[in-house]
Amino acid sequence: MSRSASFLAIATLLAAGSVAYAQSRNGIESAPLLPPASVGQPPAAAPSQSARPQYPQLPPPGAPRTAQPGAQLPPPSGQQQPPAAPQTPVTTPPVAPGSQAPAGDSNDYVVVQPSAERISNPTAVYAGLDKITGRITSFEAAIGETVQFGALQVTPRVCYTRPPTETPNTTSFTEVNEITLKGEAKRIFTGWMFASSPGLHAVEHPIYDVWLIDCKATPPGTAKSAGQK
Template identity: 65%
Template sequence: MKKFRPAFVPAAVLVLLMADAAGAARAQYTIQSAPLAPPAGMSTTPAVPPSGPLPPAPQTPGSARQLPPPGSPRPGARDAFPGPAPAVVPPAAGTASPPTGTDEGDMVVVQPPAEKIPNPTAVYAGLDKITGRITSFEVKIGETVQFGALQVTPRACYTRPPTEPTNTTSFTEVNEITLKGEAKRIFTGWMFASSPGLHGVEHPIFDVWLTTCKAAPPATAKSAGQQ
């Protein structure tokens, strides 16, 4: 009995057979595509835009927009493009201009200067630091009175009216007599009766300060000597 031996099939023939089988299967399952029909009531003709101007859109009552009159600025245009600045007209000659920072309608109140009453006599108090004795003496304006080693000369003495706060001042010159007999200026300025230590005379032995002013001249005039 002879054994069956399969015949040898070349590879090229096997490839051709497989290609034929694939072609037959593709021809059996061919799918044909066709365009779908449009829905009922819809035209298949493409829309053509009109060549003329479009009709205005319908507006509901109350939705009409108010347009500004011709020539008026647009909203916000005033802030973006401010108009020209108004010209500044200087006041006429002889017209008082209002002070800076106030309106023309505001009333500016200027406080008058304090009234000073001149007096012909100044009254001083002198202290001897060695003995501790305090002496009061009067000096006429422009005259000189010596207290110890000091010479006191008032140049002015002012007071205030009774309706104003009390403020008695005197412009005074004080000289010191040295051992050689020379006069040395040690003080020149204003003395205040309410503040004796504000502007005081600096001397190791004697102190002098203003106490008040008198409207009458002193009873007895003494040009020199300790009071």
């Protein structure tokens, strides 16, 4: 009886081992085979969490909406978008005659300041100095008239002043001739005289000096010869 029991136990163990071997072989054959790795390439790493695509998160219902700079959000449902403000056309003012618009910005313009108004007077008033005696004599000359002072002949061509509301500026275009010992007239001065700056354009003469004092709107008085008061 002991031999039969031992044979029975051995047969049971062999049957169980064959069944386990068959099951393990079937599992290995049914599993798919991995492709062989290429030589020189590292094994592919598993995709990390950071490589996953990021999707924008939608706000919860009822939360205020935000937009990126420059983006325009549609109006909420049930509301109409207000109409856009009308654009006012830009009109370019005309350029004044005598002025030129710059070639750069079209909104820039050249402002031409009008020249100061000047008044033309019929009479010029001068002062003459005799450097030998030191005597100063004032005399008047009408426009285009020649008045003699010593050996000098003074002829005003124009005499201008400004209105009382502006800065005073009295000027005269004058011609001065010198009478030589031979009785000939020699031009020694031609130009503008300024009453505010007598030394700016002065008459260069060794004995006599003449400069502008004022302009008068009335004709000159009785003409006086040189040297008379």
